[in-house]
Structures are given as C-alpha cells and as structure tokens.
Amino acid sequence: MRSQFDDHVPRPDVPEVVAQVSEAFRRNARRLAPALFGVLLAALLASGFYVVGPGEAGVVRTFGRVTATVEPGLHYRWPIVQRRNVVSVKKIERLEVGFRGEKKELDEARMLTGDENIVEASMIIQYRISDPVRYLFRLHQPEEVLRATSEVALRTVVARTRIDDLLTDGREAVQAETIRLLQELMDQCDSGIAVVDVKLQQVEPPEQVKDAFDDVVRAREERAKLVNQARGYHEDQIPRARGEAERVKREAEAYRTERVQRARGDVARFEAQLAEYAKAKRVTRDRLYLETMERVLGKVDRKILVDGEVSRGILPLLPLGAAAAASASPAPQAGGKP
Numbered sequence: 001m002r003s004q005f006d007d008h009v010p011r012p013d014v015p016e017v018v019a020q021v022s023e024a025f026r027r028n029a030r031r032l033a034p035a036l037f038g039v040l041l042a043a044l045l046a047s048g049f050y051v052v053g054p055g056e057a058g059v060v061r062t063f064g065r066v067t068a069t070v071e072p073g074l075h076y077r078w079p080i081v082q083r084r085n086v087v088s089v090k091k092i093e094r095l096e097v098g099f100r101g102e103k104k105e106l107d108e109a110r111m112l113t114g115d116e117n118i119v120e121a122s123m124i125i126q127y128r129i130s131d132p133v134r135y136l137f138r139l140h141q142p143e144e145v146l147r148a149t150s151e152v153a154l155r156t157v158v159a160r161t162r163i164d165d166l167l168t169d170g171r172e173a174v175q176a177e178t179i180r181l182l183q184e185l186m187d188q189c190d191s192g193i194a195v196v197d198v199k200l201q202q203v204e205p206p207e208q209v210k211d212a213f214d215d216v217v218r219a220r221e222e223r224a225k226l227v228n229q230a231r232g233y234h235e236d237q238i239p240r241a242r243g244e245a246e247r248v249k250r251e252a253e254a255y256r257t258e259r260v261q262r263a264r265g266d267v268a269r270f271e272a273q274l275a276e277y278a279k280a281k282r283v284t285r286d287r288l289y290l291e292t293m294e295r296v297l298g299k300v301d302r303k304i305l306v307d308g309e310v311s312r313g314i315l316p317l318l319p320l321g322a323a324a325a326a327s328a329s330p331a332p333q334a335g336g337k338p
Contacts, residue, residue, distance in 0.1 A: 048079045055090030057132045066133055087132045092196055095143065097150045098122025099201070110206075111155045117163040120204055123178070125150050126197040134192030142191055149189070150198075153182040166203050167217055175200055 051074055052058040058070040061083045070084075077084050098109035099122045109120040127146065129135045139145050157177045161170060175198050183195045205213040277284040 044079050048077050048082075050075055050077065050084055050086070052086055055088055056086050057089045057129075059085045059087075059132050059136060061085075066137065069132060085132070085136055087129055087135065089129050089132060092126050092128055095125040095127065095146055095150065096122070097125060097147060097154065108151050111158050113158055113163045113166060114160050115162045118206055119158065119163060119166060120202065120206060121154060121158060121166070122201045122203075123150070123154060123175075124199045124201060125182070125195065126199070127193050127195050129192060130194035131192030134190055136192075138190045138192060142193060145189060145191065146186065146193060149185045150178075150182055153178050153185060156181060163205075164220070167213070168220060171200050171203065 050058070052070055052072045054072050056072060058075060059066060060068040060070060060075075060077055062078075062081060064083075067082075075084075098105055098120070104120070104122070106120065109122050110118060111121060113119055125146065135142055157174050158166065160177075161174055164170075166174065178198045179195055182198065186193050186195065204210060273284070273288070
C-alpha cells in the first residue's frame with residue numbers, strides 16, 4: 001500500500017550525484033595529492049624498520065645481491081631496493097632419517113653391512129645454521145639435501161662395519177664416524193650447516209630374521225657376562241695369591257733372621273765359655289755340669305738318689321721331694337690315737 005506522502009518526496013538522481021562527486025574530486029585532487037603522497041611515502045619508509053631477535057642473524061640484499069649481515073637488534077633497510085632474511089643461528093634443529101614419527105621409511109633405513117648382512121638403521125640428525133648466507137642462497141631446500149647426505153654418510157659407515165658391532169658395542173664408533181663424514185660432505189656442498197650430533201635409534205635386522213639375530217645377540221651377551229665373571233674371579237684371586245705369597249715370604253725372612261741371630265748368640269756364648277774354660281778348665285767343667293743338672297733335674301718332680309758304693313745287698317733309698325714329705329709324717333697307731 002503506497003503512503004499518501006510518497007508522491008511529495010523528491011528522489012535523488014544517481015547519475016547527477018556521481019557527476020557532482022567526480023567534479024568535486026577533480027577540483028580538490030591537486031590539493032590532496034601531495035598530502036596523500038606524503039602519507040604513502042612515510043608508510044613506505046616506516047616499513048623498512050625490522051628487528052633481529054636474540055640468537056638470530058639477518059641477511060640484507062640490495063637488488064638481489066647480499067650486501068650485509070646484521071646482528072640482533074633494531075635495523076633498517078631501504079624499501080623496494082633492499083630485502084632482508086632473518087634466520088636462527090642458535091636453535092638446534094632436528095631431522096629424522098629412516099623414519100617419520102612412528103612410521104619406518106624402509107627405502108632410507110635398509111642398508112648393507114660390511115659382512116654382507118641387511119639391517120634397518122634409523123637416526124636423528126641435530127644441526128644448526130652456521131653461515132646464514134650459505135644456508136639461504138647456496139642450496140635449494142637445504143633440509144632435503146641434508147637428509148639425502150645423511151643417508152649417504154650412514155650407508156657408507158655401515159658398509160664398513162660388521163653387523164655384530166652395529167648390534168652390540170660398535171654404535172658409538174658408527175655415530176662418531178657418521179658425524180665426521182656427514183660434516184665433510186655438507187662442507188663440500190657449501191651448505192652453511194653445522195652437524196651437532198647424530199643419534200642412532202633402531203639398528204635391527206629385517207623382521208624375517210629378527211628372532212635368529214636376537215638369539216645370537218643373547219648368546220653373545222651371555223658369553224660377555226661369563227668372560228666378565230671370569231675376569232672378575234681372576235682379578236680377585238691373583239691379588240689374593242700375591243698377598244699370601246708375600247706373607248709367606250715375610251714369615252720366612254723373619255724366621256731366617258731369628259735363626260741367624262740365635263746362632264750368632266750361641267756362637268758368642270760358646271766362645272765366651274771357651275775363653276773361661278781355657279782359664280780354669282776344672283772349675284768351668286764342674287760349673288757347666290752343675291748348671292746342666294740343675295736345668296735337667298729342675299723339671300723332675302720325684303728324685304731318687306743312689307749311693308754309688310753300694311753294689312749289692314739291700315738298696316738304700318733317700319727319698320726327696322714329695323716322697324720325703326710323705327715318709328716324714330708319723331704313721332697313725334691302732335685305735336685311732338697317736
């Protein structure tokens with residue numbers, strides 16, 4: 001339903017309005033152009049400021065050519081004329097070779113050992129950017145180049161190593177040799193990448209023969225355990241035997257010293273007695289006889305003396321010691337009274 005006031009409201013003429021606006025813009029364009037140009041120029045110049053954070057390095061290119069490298073801080077580049085790239089030179093990056101997450105990459109992992117056995121080896125490469133210019137402009141997709149070069153380095157080292165060393169105690173040597181060879185190859189590529197570490201993850205035979213290899217590894221571990229036990233027993237017994245031999249030797253030396261000193265004392269005593277005997281033979285002989293009898297008879301509890309002139313008849317006895325004391329006590333009389 002139309003309102004009764006619709007016929008009285010004037011409607012704008014759109015083409016006429018557009019024409020009026022265009023005319024106004026043309027009249028004011030000369031006055032607004034310098035201000036607008038100034039605002040755009042100021043915004044363009046302000047866009048040249050940029051910040052390089054801690055642990056980062058900036059590379060400035062003028063007309064596509066590297067002209068400067070900058071340290072962390074606030075810097076300026078000329079817009080349009082210069083461009084900048086900022087990369088981290090302190091952060092340790094991580095690259096997986098032979099696997100991606102939980103999934104194996106058999107094309108990368110399978111390789112041949114020095115004794116012609118097939119193993120599946122995977123590793124993690126830790127690296128950082130050592131030269132920003134080389135990293136940015138010498139290689140296309142440097143991470144992929146690093147991955148391919150890491151695979152080449154690991155295959156080369158594994159091809160020189162026996163499978164027993166890979167599965168047991170040769171992993172450290174393989175890692176060290178891989179780091180050395182990988183860094184050498186990356187330097188030849190002029191990559192600007194420094195290899196920090198190489199960590200072997202899984203080194204195992206293919207699934208089809210894994211059980212047999214596990215049995216071999218267990219047998220080798222058992223052998224190594226027995227060898228270590230034998231070495232431990234050897235290291236325990238040898239010092240003990242040496243200590244016992246040293247003890248016997250010391251005891252023998254002490255016994256020898258004692259016997260020698262005693263013999264020397266006996267010789268000195270005999271020589272002293274010989275000198276006294278030469279001075280008074282009878283007196284010395286009697287003294288020696290008495291000393292000997294005293295030493296011998298002193299150990300006898302009961303002694304009986306026999307008169308040498310009595311050769312027949314009743315043998316008279318002279319009890320001494322305990323026998324003399326028993327004979328000296330009076331015998332009891334009959335009736336129990338003394």
